[in-house]
Amino acid sequence: MTEAVPRHRKRIATATTLTAVAAFVSAGVALAAPSNADSGSTTLTGTTPGYATPSADLGQAAAAAQVTVRVYLAGQDAAGLDAYAQSVSDPNSANYKHFLSTTEFRNRFGATQAQVDAVTKWLNGAGLKVTNVAQHWVDVTGTVDAAQKAFGTKLHNFATPDGALRSNSTDVKIPAGVSAAVLGVAGLAQSKQHAVTNHQKNDTSARGPVQNNDPSCSDYYGQKKAPATAPAVPAGYTTPATLAQCSMVPSELRDAYGVSKTGLTGKGARIAIVNWYGSSTMEADANQYAVNHGDKPFAAGQYSEVSDPSQWTNKDLCGFGDFGEESLDVEMAHAFAPDAKVITVAANSCFDSDLVAAEANIVDNHLADIVSNSWGEIMYSTLGDIDPASMAAYDQIFKQGAVEGIAFDFSSGDCMNQDTLSTQTGLNCDSTASRAQVQWPTSSAWVTSVGGTALGLDKHGYSFEAPMADTRSGRTAPGAASWTPEGSTFGAGGGVSETIAQPWYQTWTVPRSLSTTLMDGTKTKQPKRTVPDISLNGDLYFSSTLVGSTDAATGVYSEGGFGGTSVSAPSWAGILADAQQAQWGIPVGFANPAIYARSWLTNDVVQNPRQIATSPTHSVIFEYPATSPVAGLFRLVSYGADEGLPASRGYDLATGVGSPTASFIRSFGFGH
Incomplete structure (x- = not known):
């Protein structure tokens, strides 16, 4: 989710933010593996947008300003999902066309209640308010100050050809204990990219x-x-x-x-x-x-x-x-x-x-x-x-x-x-x-x-x-x-x-x-x-x-x-x-x-x-x-x-x- 600040061509009005390595490997996107910034956090590499450079930095965003963020859920057994999606689609596979129902999919590959609980507890603990929990994501709102605490980064304003936009100034960090449950974080960085x-x-x-x-x-x-x-x-x-x-x-x-x-x-x-x-x-x-x-x-x-x-x-x-x-x-x-x-x-x-x-x-x-x-x-x-x-x-x-x-x-x-x-x-x-x-x-x-x-x-x-x-x-x-x-x-x-x-x-x-x-x-x-x-x-x-x-x-x-x-x-x-x-x-x-x-x-x-x-x-x-x-x-x-x-x-x-x-x-x- 994102604030109502436009982006450019078919994206969410979200931001450049992240994802857990397993998801990117399965998608074929080459990203550096998350690194432990310290013993208690995992860095989501590549989540700082291109416009967030030191030369364009206009300074700290107002601490009380409101932020809307979406945390995408990784679900369970991402590797198994990749394998089954291929086998059920491959005419040469024994699983060809052995499709699952939505309930079977949810039970086998969807986010577990334990994963959802862990993510919501982390976000609430940082001072963010959970506004929606869906099968694939958790939406939250809160202040810039709370978002900085939750995602281990500072939110600054940056000069861009589309005007001043707010963004995380460094890559997002999340607690190591929830990293396996998180697919990605969207919304910290404003953008005017949208779908056409x-x-x-x-x-x-x-x-x-x-x-x-x-x-x-x-x-x-x-x-x-x-x-x-x-x-x-x-x-x-x-x-x-x-x-x-x-x-x-x-x-x-x-x-x-x-x-x-x-x-x-x-x-x-x-x-x-x-x-x-x-x-x-x-x-x-x-x-x-x-x-x-x-x-x-x-x-x-x-x-x-x-x-x-x-x-x-x-x-x-x-x-x-x-x-x-x-x-x-x-x-x-x-x-x-x-x-x-x-x-x-x-x-x-x-x-x-x-x-x-x-x-x-x-x-x-x-x-x-x-x-x-x-x-x-x-x-x-x-x-x-x-x-x-x-x-x-x-x-x-x-x-x-x-x-x-x-x-x-x-x-x-x-x-x-x-x-x-x-x-x-x-x-x-x-x-x-x-x-x-x-x-x-x-x-x-x-x-x-x-x-x-x-x-x-x-x-x-x-x-x-x-x-x-x-x-x-x-x-x-x-x-x-x-x-x-x-x-x-x-x-x-x-x-x-x-x-x-x-x-x-x-x-x-x-x-x-x-x-x-x-x-x-x-x-x-x-x-x-x-x-x-x-x-x-x-x-x-x-x-x-x-x-x-x-x-x-x-x-x-x-x-x-x-x-x-x-x-x-x-x-x-x-x-x-x-x-x-x-x-x-x-x-x-x-x-x-x-x-x-x-x-x-x-x-x-x-x-x-x-x-x-x-x-x-x-x-x-x-x-x-x-x-x-x-x-x-x-x-x-x-x-x-x-x-x-x-x-x-x-x-x-x-x-x-x-x-x-x-x-x-x-x-x-x-x-x-």
């Missing part, structure tokens, strides 16, 4: 519920040449210039990925969507969207929400009122699995403390079989690196999900390799990224990282895919002699983790040359986690996806083209629901071992699909439709070159193993 969604909306009004015969776009790739009024494309771009495809609708997407051929609808599966806040018109919007495109609306009881608006905080920072992400996630999940139940679990803010609570609610009460998340955060910021406490807390929940047969997926991000070019020219990218990197939690070894592609259709459906990446010109008037410069870049996230070890399931498929080369070119002896794992359409201009929602301010429902790996992640959740139906309703559970075992059944996405290999720079013309305020203007959009993440045969850092097919989905019904 991985979606973008193209800057036009709706293509309209009816796609066919729209003169400003093509029903499939290459159908319509750009009008004579469009400026000529430069040498080396795709010629003849063609109009971008109309925003895609559910039936086109189901056909493209083979779902329609399978006849599967996700019946019997439950999909949870995790975002923050929630739209009061979500179910009505999803139903309207489905009916507009020839699909069934939700049946009574098929859609539900877990939400408490009275607890929502940080609305200005987190973008309250923009419900495009929720609409996108719910509608895509329903599109790919129209008979699956869908539940929106609304976090109270975009901070990690609230997002962790939302994820924990799902596993502690087994609310779903599949959990889709279209958000993430950078790991290395100019303001300090990611909070190891939140990483450990997330991973503990993801492993609990694996043990209970619950799959988690996360979008891989929309800022390519997150380097300086990406953050300066990208859409909705984090300008504080200190270097090329992968996002979190998508890079956790215990989730499916879902990347994006640009999907090309033909008259019969699927034609080709390229990596998801758009570079666009500025809006350009008809008849212009040249294109207006702009250069905004948007592409699917991917890459190699600096700290997380390669999980066992990637050893089967990921080339060692990729997994041992960090994103700055440094070679490592031990392979690392690479992302994404699998990909689906998410392009913004070449193959955007139509999404419907009601504007919170006007109350008007409309549809428009969206892109991003936020499209890809809920689409994958729907396909996983179909796979669950294929295997007679048995949950897939943690899906990555199954994905890599079936990599030969996917569409292998490469840099230059043979259908368009003659063009050095793949491009289309985006024309603003008659319904747009800038109707008649054009953009030149190049696609398929995901900066820093080239696609190739087999596994690659742009699209993972590729995209699913009918054979891939059907294969889940074999051998069960």
